[in-house]
Amino acid sequence: MSGLREKQKADRRRRIIEAARTLFAQAGSEATTIEAIAEAAGVSGVTVHNYYGTKAGVLLALVTESDRELLQKMARDLPGKSSDVIDLARRFAAIIRDHAITFLDKKIWRQVIAASIADADSRFGKSYHSLDHQLALVLVREIEALQKAGQVSAEVSAYDLGKAIFSLQNMRFVNFIAVDEMTDVQSDALFTRDLCSIFVALPAEQRAAAMRHIESAG
Amino acid sequence: MSGLREKQKADRRRRIIEAARTLFAQAGSEATTIEAIAEAAGVSGVTVHNYYGTKAGVLLALVTESDRELLQKMARDLPGKSSDVIDLARRFAAIIRDHAITFLDKKIWRQVIAASIADADSRFGKSYHSLDHQLALVLVREIEALQKAGQVSAEVSAYDLGKAIFSLQNMRFVNFIAVDEMTDVQSDALFTRDLCSIFVALPAEQRAAAMRHIESAG
DNA sequence: AGGAAAAAATTTATGCAATAAAAAATTTTT
DNA sequence: AAAAATTTTTTATTGCATAAATTTTTTCCT
Structure with a gap:
């Protein structure tokens, strides 16, 4: 054997x-x-x-390890503390930024993120994205809790919403990492704007039509 | 001289x-x-x-050139054709995917996107992001038009909303590029889910509170 | 247990990107 | 037309990445 x-x-x-x-x-x-x-x-x-595979691969492996830590931190510090979904999303983003900047500096993070895209289908690119997915799931579970509390519409899929908010957060994270001058306070403000704009974009009478779009798109 | x-x-x-x-x-x-x-x-x-600077820099320069074409195409094909904001966003995303895939294959795009992050502060990284910004502005103008037609809330900033939708689109674009098996139909469906989930996430009575978040975040 | 077979790491060699320093060529200035 | 300034080229070095051949180590079978 x-x-x-x-x-x-x-x-x-x-x-x-x-x-x-x-x-x-x-x-x-x-x-x-x-x-x-x-x-x-x-x-x-x-x-x-x-x-x-590559030097960036070694770096990704390191990051992947630290991401397990992040996942634990997230599961410990996020649940049950947010009164509404905007609060929740901002808290989520803050934990990620905080962990990232404690662990590595922006310059190195740029290489990591670049590598995760360039080698997306490599072994370590995949494990990086898988941890992203697990992070998103923590968010999803919190959204479900908010739905029960009536803070989030019951008609929406918690999974879809969690994934969408994660995407927005991720884009802002990349921006935060890409721009040296961007502070976490600024990034938080921009993220809040992103979220709120979309949340209140539709007049009440358009919402039913929006729901139909989901079905038609499959 | x-x-x-x-x-x-x-x-x-x-x-x-x-x-x-x-x-x-x-x-x-x-x-x-x-x-x-x-x-x-x-x-x-x-x-x-x-x-x-680098080989990727040469590639970015090429792409930057093609992006001018895309910008023209966008300014020509997008305006005045969308009945609502979801329609608009999907059309916007489709034009970008279409142009991208006509111009280069996914493998090369992965390198381009990776380079645009890794060298975000280089001359060509900057021009890449500047064109992103111009694309987002085309979207913003269309949103303004939809606001006048009552399809989008007047209270929201068209600029903020445009930027936010662009971010979501961009994340989906990166995902489309990163995953070889992802078709444009699938990507469109996922993007629609992202959008609609956020659009209808908030119960009507929570919207006023959401607006206050923007101010408090600065 | 010992030897054949299989698997994996190392050695060896090559190509190319990236960068630095010195040398050569070309444009500008006076 | 010569000096000064700028820019390209030449030359050289380092390190990433990969391939092929060789050697070492482990596993499997009798």
């Missing part, structure tokens, strides 16, 4: 990530070469490539 | 872009080396770097 082989692979993975974390923290990701990571991990440079 | 120098620079720029367009179309951007572009343009490889 195969046991040793798998264990050694996992071990090398761990050593590579550990080495990368240390070196990235010391000198930044740009100043750290793959070869240096490999040496610190006790493997060859080619092995790092075999395991993680 | 200085005239010749500027003219020759512009000329080299044009030749480089022209060479890149031809070679990218023939062999794809990955199989095309900077050196090959330089040779076809009659300059040195280093000059291409001096002018465009």
Whole structure:
């Protein structure tokens, strides 16, 4: 049976990530070469490539790990604290920005996000997006709670709404990361504008028509 | 006086872009080396770097050019055809998807979008985002028209709403580009769900409270 | 347990992007 | 027409990424 082989692979993975974390923290990701990571991990440079594809892949793996932390933080700090959906969305966005900026600086985040798009179909691109999805689900559950409290229309799909708000949040997050001067206060204000504009965009008499659009689009 | 120098620079720029367009179309951007572009343009490889920074920079310059076309197409095909804001948004998204997929394939688009984030503060990253902004403005103008027709609440800022819808659209566009299997019909359906969910999310009695959020967030 | 078979990592080699510094060419200025 | 200024090219280096051949290590079978 195969046991040793798998264990050694996992071990090398761990050593590579550990080495990368240390070196990235010391000198930044740009100043750290793959070869240096490999040496610190006790493997060859080619092995790092075999395991993680690209240097950005190593970075994505690091981020993916931290995202598990974020997910826990989200599940702990978000539920049951919001009086309405706007409050909820802003809280959600704030937790994500906060976690992101504590963990890495904007420059490196730009590379991470770029990599998650460029290598969207790679192993680590996928795991990155999967964690996005799990984050969105936490939001969905809170929306369901707000629906029960009458703060959100019962006719709307909590899942669809959660995904949509997550999209908006994500776009603002990318913007926050892309622009060095953007503060979290500014980003929060812009996000609030995004949300509220759409929330109140439709006159009451147009809402029934809007619902029909969903069905016709499939 | 200085005239010749500027003219020759512009000329080299044009030749480089022209060479890149031809070679990218023939062999794809990955199989095309900077050196090959330089040779076809009659300059040195280093000059291409001096002018465009990176290979992705050359690609962004190409796209930026095509985006001017898109902007014209948008200004021509979008106005005055939509009966409501959902219709408008879907039409807007469809024109963008259509233009994008006609111009480049998804694989290359992923690189372009990744580059626009990674090099957001470079010269070409900026011009890319500026064209995004101009596209959003076309949408804003149409929303203003719908407001006059009573299809959109008069109390909401057309600019804010336009930007917000553009963000949602952009996120869906990135998703459309990132996932090879995603068809434009599917993407349209998902986008419609995003929009409608948010549009009808708030019960009528919550809308006044939503408006107050905007002010408090600044 | 020992040897064959399979799997995986390493070595070796190559191509290309990106950048820096020195040298050469060309335009501008006086 | 020569000096000064600017820009391109040449030259050289580093590091990412990938491929092919080789060696090491693990697994499987008798």
